[in-house]
Amino acid sequence: MKLTVLGAGAWGTALAISAARHNAQVLLWARDGAQVAQMQAQRCNPRYLPEAPFPESLQLTADLAAAIEHGRGGLIIIGTPMAALAEMLRALPVDAAALWLCKGFEKGSGRLGHEIAQSLRPLSRNGVLSGPSFAREVALGQPTALVAASFDAALGEQAVEALHSDSLRVYTSLDPVGVEVGGAVKNVLAIATGIVDGMQLGLNARAAIVTRGLAEMTRLGVALGARADTFMGLSGLGDLVLTATGSLSRNRTVGLKLAEGLALPQVLQELGHVSEGVYSAATVWQRAQQLGVDMPITQAVVAVLEGRSTPHKAVSLLMARDAKAEF
Secondary structure (H helix, E strand, O other): EEEEEEEOOOOHHHHHHHHHOOOOOOEEEEEOOHHHHHHHHHHHOOOEEEEEEEOOEEEOOOHHHHHHHHOOEEEHHHHHHHHHHHHHHHOOOOOEEEOOOOOOOOOEEEEEHHHHHHOOOOOOEEEEEEEOOOHHHOOOOOOOOEEEOOOOHHHHHHHHHHOOOOOEEEEEEOOOOHHHHHHHHHHHHHHHHHHHHHOOOOOHHHHHHHHHHHHHHHHHHHHOOOHHHHHHHHHHHHHHHHHHHHOOOOOHHHHHHHHHHHHHHHHHHHHHHHHHHHHHHHHHHHHHHHHHOOOOOOOOHHHHHHHOOHHHHHHHHOOOOOOOOOO
16 A cells, blocks of 8 residues: 655654555655755664664655655555644645644644544545554554544554554554544643652652543543543553653653753753643643633643743642542
8 A cells, every 4th residue: 555654753754664664655755855865865864763774665755746646545644743734634635545643732723633634624534643652662663552543434444554564553443532632631641740750759649640630631532522431542541651651752851851940941942852742731721621621730730831830839739639539
């Protein structure tokens, strides 16, 4: 099957490498022609994944029209940040099948990926590919499990055909709403966990944040129309545990640095990569308020990110909340 990956960041590159190991028809597109020339010369992505060589069959291009045409009869995967998702979807023909990798809410509108797609390509086959996955491990062929979610069952099966391999298991789901909520909210909760770990509050505190954070995620997802059981799967609990505890997590790193007393602009400058949780936190909280969903951990993270609270004060306020039934 012909497969095009739009976006040569870490995650798009990793998925293209993984697919090209067993599929000779994979094309990776990057916006920057100079970056494409450098990757072609070095046969790796020196900026994001220098340790992961490209399979010989992996093709590269900076020609967007050619990249889209290549994947038009097969599958197109959008590996850009959320901010560019609408632009990429507008560029696709109606008959192209597309999955996106980005996790979060669109800045300004507050829309999730499936909401953007419904407004721009209501008659097209769209979905999301998500789950607990660090790009470096996927690129190196380490075992990983993802979930392809779409209202179109056939699109999920197409993703399995294109991507499933000995090192990458792809499950299917008919709940893209839940999968996207999990992928967006876990980034915010990972910042919270990083703050707790950075303050050296112990493993009990970490477990409490992860567990109660999962409850927050589920409440918001169900209010948006998701299935509750989705959040016990790869894109809910799985992705939350990985992002909240993994040393490669950018969102967790943000929390750790904030706990050290660093200002957010300095944290982001040192990070050097996009931290979706920073940009999604306020939107998660806004949508929760609109729906009447209680999300105290998310509220605390937003207060810290906006400079209205310190990590110590935020934790104190969470611990001072009234006791209540767990369920």
